[in-house]
Amino acid sequence: MQGRHPMAIGRIEKAIDVRTALRRLVAYLLPFRRGLIGALVLVVIYTLLGLLGPYLIGMAIDKYIIPHRVAELPYIAGLMLVTYLCNNIFQVWAGRVMASVSQRALQMLRQDLFTHLQR
Numbered sequence: 001m002q003g004r005h006p007m008a009i010g011r012i013e014k015a016i017d018v019r020t021a022l023r024r025l026v027a028y029l030l031p032f033r034r035g036l037i038g039a040l041v042l043v044v045i046y047t048l049l050g051l052l053g054p055y056l057i058g059m060a061i062d063k064y065i066i067p068h069r070v071a072e073l074p075y076i077a078g079l080m081l082v083t084y085l086c087n088n089i090f091q092v093w094a095g096r097v098m099a100s101v102s103q104r105a106l107q108m109l110r111q112d113l114f115t116h117l118q119r
Contacts, residue, residue: 028105035101042094049087056080 015021029036060076063069 046090
């Protein structure tokens with residue numbers, strides 16, 4: 001005998017018109033355009049910094065290790081360290097901005113749902 005427990009979600013239905021549903025959800029993100037643009041800029045920055053790391057490794061190998069110019073190697077190593085640290089800082093910062101925007105948009109959605117259910 002299969003019964004429903006009180007926490008059962010039930011059957012999940014798909015949206016009939018996906019475009020309309022997405023438009024309605026995007027409306028909750030529009031007040032946070034500034035945060036979304038900021039997050040996008042931060043993502044681009046940490047992506048570029050992430051690409052700079054392997055480039056610096058290649059440069060260290062080609063210009064310093066293979067020709068046995070190890071005296072200049074600490075400079076490249078320091079640059080790589082700064083690059084990876086900045087990459088991590090921007091990554092954490094972008095994650096926090098995105099989490100903040102999503103939480104505030106979800107708060108608005110919940111508030112609207114609560115108001116609608118109270119009518």
